[in-house]
Amino acid sequence: MSDSATFDPTKRAEVFFQKDLLRVKIIASYWAVVLCAIPLWWYTTSITRLPLPTSRVSALEWTDSFKFPVDLVVSRTAGDAPVSEAELERTIQRRTQLDSARWGALDVRIHSNNLQNRSDVFSLAFNSNPAGAAHILGDDTLSVSSATYTLPQIVDTLGELLSPYASLKHEADGQRVAKYSPKYRLSFTLLNEDVSSIGYRSWEIEQSIYQYLEPTLNQLRALHDFEIESHVQFYAPLAFQPERVQVSQNHGYWALGQEETAIFVNSAEWTLSSSASNDPVLHFILFIPSSQHRPMHVMTAQGSAANSNAFIIPQWGGIVVYNPERTTPQDVLDTRTLLPIFRTFHTQLQLLLGVPPAPKGTYHIPASNIPRTAPLTRWQLAALLRARTLENARSASEALRSIVALVAQIGHLPVKEDVRALVRAALDDLDAMRDAADLHRAFSSARDAATRASAAFFDPGMLAMLYFPAEHTYAVYTPLFAPVGVPLIVSVIREIKRIRKERAEERKRKEKGKARMEGERREE
């Protein structure tokens, strides 16, 4: 056909590189290159998204219904206990069904003998005090007068001792407990409104903390680490004018009402704490009003002067207003004067850290000889540990669930090895907490879980791609993609059209030929 003698350049199929088959091959090879490049392109532009252990995370609902085992021994040393273990257990079970908010997280086991001197056991004893006497609260015992006991009353008191937070939750001030942190900075500030008129140059802060707070802090170190700092400010003006309450002609005071206490802290003028670390700070402020504003009293919600002359700012700290007797500037505020103030700070510290108070109708007799070394009972510490363990476990499982939900929701969120490792470690910690033998170990596992889960949640690597969306890349490369893509696609369409047309012509020709042959046959 392509014989040189019969070569006709006007017929395109005559030229070798214009053969239809060759052109189809060329187009096909272009497409082959494009298709082969797609995996490479995919590989170089994709984001690392490691699979997260989603099934383990979704199984975390058990943290909501987690139960702490509590061993309670009914002591029989003082004669025959008037209550049988079975009866007590039944009452508690009934109570658990009725009041799941209080008893829901407890799995109380009643024992009659002393369990090989285990240290994490609480005991219930009976004494021979006369009727109407208060229950005596020991470090880990509750002693009830056998003359007047009633089973529901004992169970009520036990409930308040073992799970004191259920009642707090319904009140607004349940919010004042600071969020759990492994380390707090306690910042004590002596705040003179104007030292030139009245106030103190310094205070015996180290001694006071050592004497009044250190025993409690020591016990609380099982939960938190504390870093203590203190300073004195000499000019700390208020940002508002307190209200003057005139009692008589020449007697009156300045009142800090509920609204004033909310705006009391003048953060623009008072330099209260430094930014040296990221640990949360609990502030304890001793405010000494200037001679202009003295005496100053904190008002209760009912509108009378509060006894303590102090108030709490939820999750932030406590403030004590102190009106000195003498009206001249003085040098040192001594430990004796600081005693009532530090009692208030002590109460505020307990409230801010969520230490439960002893239930009403009980009387605490410290077990140890030196009462100052252990002001908190094991009942309180264990209840606090349980509450913080649950708080941490729930915050960890919440963070883990949020991570999984976020990763599922946002397609270009990278999940790198460190995030996955943290998520796995947090899950392992939660499992360790569930299987822990004692409360302290459960607590430390839950704490680690919460720390790791939040570290995974705030991992900077997860944010890397958020601000560089894929659309941006495509927009930049449009000048390449569009002019290259269009001819490639058009050429394919054109080839398909041509092939179809050729086939249709072929069929027509065949039909024509057939018809002609038939016609010829008929003619024959």
Place this chain on the structure above:
Amino acid sequence: MRWHVAIFLYWATRILAERFDEHLELTALPDGKVLGHWTFTTTLEDAEPGLSHAQHYTLFPLGLGQILNAHGASELHLALNAGQWNYKLWGSPPEPSVASGAEIWTWMRARNSTEADARWVGLRNALAGVFCASLGSLDDQRTTTPALSFRPSVPLPIGKHELRHATLPAEHVCTENLTPFVKLLPCKASAGLATLLNPHALFSAPFHGLSVHYTAGALKLAVQAVFTPPRQDWSLHTLLDRSVPAACTVASSSTLSIVAAGAQLDPEPLTDLNGVMQYDLASASYPVEVTIRHPVDTVFSHRRLTPAVSLRRTMTGSAQYAGGLLVQLENARNETVRVSYLETLPWFVTLYLHTLDIRVDEDPRQRLDLLERLSYVPPRAPAPTTLEPILRLPPMSRVTMRFQLERAFLLYTQHPPDAQRGWDLPPAAVTILPPSSPPITAGPGGQVVFAFHGPPERVYAKTLLADLATPDFSMPYNVIIMSSTLVALLFGNVFNLMTRAFVIVNAQ
């Protein structure tokens, strides 16, 4: 119980172990300007921050104490200045750090340089937070460890220490730096001499600077400014638009001194020592106001002591690529002066040491013999060059040092914001050394032992701008789009050639 007693005894000694002194000195300068120098000194008498776990302060600012403690800074100097100090007219500044912009140098407790680097990052970020200055950008590109120029002013406590020094010439000092600065004072801006720190007067002064110095338990906050009084006779009110309303009662001493020879002061000063007139603000009647009157046609005779050496530094050459650095050191004394010159250049300005050329006055001879010692840290991106020669300047002479240098062509991402402005080169400094003593010796374990201490006499040169070749910063997009278009054109042509059907049309 015995250790209880011991603890109480310890506490008893700690009470009032802190002391605060404030002082303001107003000096009439030969050119009619007035130099104001405020110093606020807080002294921790027994301890320094960092030794105890708990942090208890009364007068010492807690925020700063915690930072010093957290980052193990045994000595810290921070200066924020604006304007140019005129050594010829105004003499030696009371605070030697007068380089414009920000300057920090600190000796930190550190076992090794990795720990020192980590502490340095934390320290500069914490200080940036306290003083609202962009000290956080004093990164590896600007940090140096000069061996000689920044020696500790008092012997350092026991333990290995490392020096870090950095300057940020483009930093602007403003009210936002003064407000947190004043808040570090026990009386803040409510009483005492700090009430005179009127931002309007201070920041319109031709030269003004804030500085923080911490050495061995003593914290000194200082402000120095050169004011232009509206008239020859001035008062606190006309100069600063303020007077002292009340005494800072927690200050152990509070003094105001005025240095103006031959001037008449109202009220009468407490003491007058050769033209240094002093007031004790503890016994003054408030509000304090001082008026200074000069008798008619006073010739300002009060000359200030100028530094022995003056320094000039210029960039030579007009090309963007190659250039030169010319340093002129002038010794005004009638004796040989030993100085250490410190030059830090960012890594992309390459200095050629072999082109070093030292000449005295108009003498055409090379005088490399003036060079006593040369310490040179070549640039390793992003760390800068540190060049620290010790020179002997002959009496009454001008020594000229010349270098040739090259400026690198930076990558697109390496340019700072506002790249067209150029790169501010750190100010060079000359430190005057004692006539003859080995400057440093190496102690056991490579620890640097300083043979001398004490406040240095340092002279700063003006900052320079290195004009770098800058690209068009919209370039990456242009490049991508241009090359995409080119590739697309090429592709279209080739593809068409290969797949289009070409047929010669028969004209008949």
